[in-house]
Amino acid sequence: MYITNSAPYILYFAVSASIAGECTTIKMAGDIEYPPVTWQYQQDKTKIRGLALALAEKAFAEINVKIDPLHVGDWAKAQLDTKQGKVDLLAGAYINEERKVYMDYVHPPFLTDPVVLFIPSKKAYNFKFSQWQDLVSLKGVTTAGSSFGQEFDRFTEQHLDIEYKAQMDDTFQQLLSGNADYLIHGLYPGLASLTKAKLSMQITPHPKYVTEEGLYFGFSKKSPCKKHLNFFSKKINQYVKQKLPNSLVKKHFELWKEDFHLKEF
Known part of the structure; x- marks a missing residue:
């Protein structure tokens, strides 16, 4: 009797757990003052832009996962939101012991x-x-x-x-x-x-x-998207061997200058 009546609830929690473990969109944050890696996008100031975004979008397009590049505040706030699981992926972080506690690093670094x-x-x-x-x-x-x-x-x-x-x-x-x-x-x-x-x-x-120092991506340990860690590590390793991140540096400095209407750099 009780088993029969509880079946809908068991099904509900199973479906909820499945949904909670999905990762169709990755919320990514970074330093809003770190061009060409990441910066606050001037045409939509709720977003960030940069070569880190370009790398993440290129990789995850292969498995139909979208990147939502969020401006959540300054660099300290971006790290806090990653620690709390409000952000799935942090871009452009050095390795240190404090961050290892709440973040799984994507190896290798994408830039030095x-x-x-x-x-x-x-x-x-x-x-x-x-x-x-x-x-x-x-x-x-x-x-x-x-x-x-x-x-x-x-x-x-x-x-x-x-x-x-x-x-x-x-x-x-x-x-x-x-x-x-x-x-x-x-x-x-x-x-x-x-x-x-x-x-x-x-x-x-x-x-x-x-x-x-190396610049790394890192997944929040509280994010369901950390299941893509091995996939993303393989893609970053591939891009580094192809020297893709280095080839994007000049292009994204130019994009940054356009955003801020700067003629010199």
């Missing part, structure tokens, strides 16, 4: 990203940097949620004084006002942000890299 120090141009000649230890007595600034690789993050936590700001424009203000000695950031998006802010003559990158 030089990390550099940006300094006021008028101080560039006298700015001495050859090793991380040289930064210990200085004041740094970067954007909220930034990570620069596990080893450097550990060094930062133990030895460096770095302030975290919500937007790149805020970091430039800190630097030019003298409240910071250096800005640490990815080289290419840093140069792009300087161009957009029309500060390319006032702020310059130091020629020596701080580090060079």
Whole structure:
């Protein structure tokens, strides 16, 4: 009697579980100030654009899964939403232990990203940097949620004084006002942000890299879409061997310039 009456409920929960495990659309987020990888799309500011999106769309079109490239907020918010499962896929992340807790990385990295120090141009000649230890007595600034690789993050936590700001424009203000000695950031998006802010003559990158890290995709451990991890890893490995991501860098810088109506970069 009870078994018969409970059958519809069993069927209901089985169907619900099946629906919950489906992944027909992948909600993807990234840094809204990291061209050419990801940036806020100016024609639809609820979305992001960039070469990371191009790679994801190309791969998942093969299995009829759509990508929804969402602007959820700044980089720190994008990571939080991934951690909470509100976002399925995070694009453009370095590897660190904190992210490994809530995210399954897609290997290999789709690009390598030089990390550099940006300094006021008028101080560039006298700015001495050859090793991380040289930064210990200085004041740094970067954007909220930034990570620069596990080893450097550990060094930062133990030895460096770095302030975290919500937007790149805020970091430039800190630097030019003298409240910071250096800005640490990815080289290419840093140069792009300087161009957009029309500060390319006032702020310059130091020629020596701080580090060079891989940029990865990562699935939220709470997302049903993580079932596509192996598939996406195989596709990214294929694209990297074909050097497809590198070939998209220039094209997406051009698209970024068009979005922001910039003539120089």
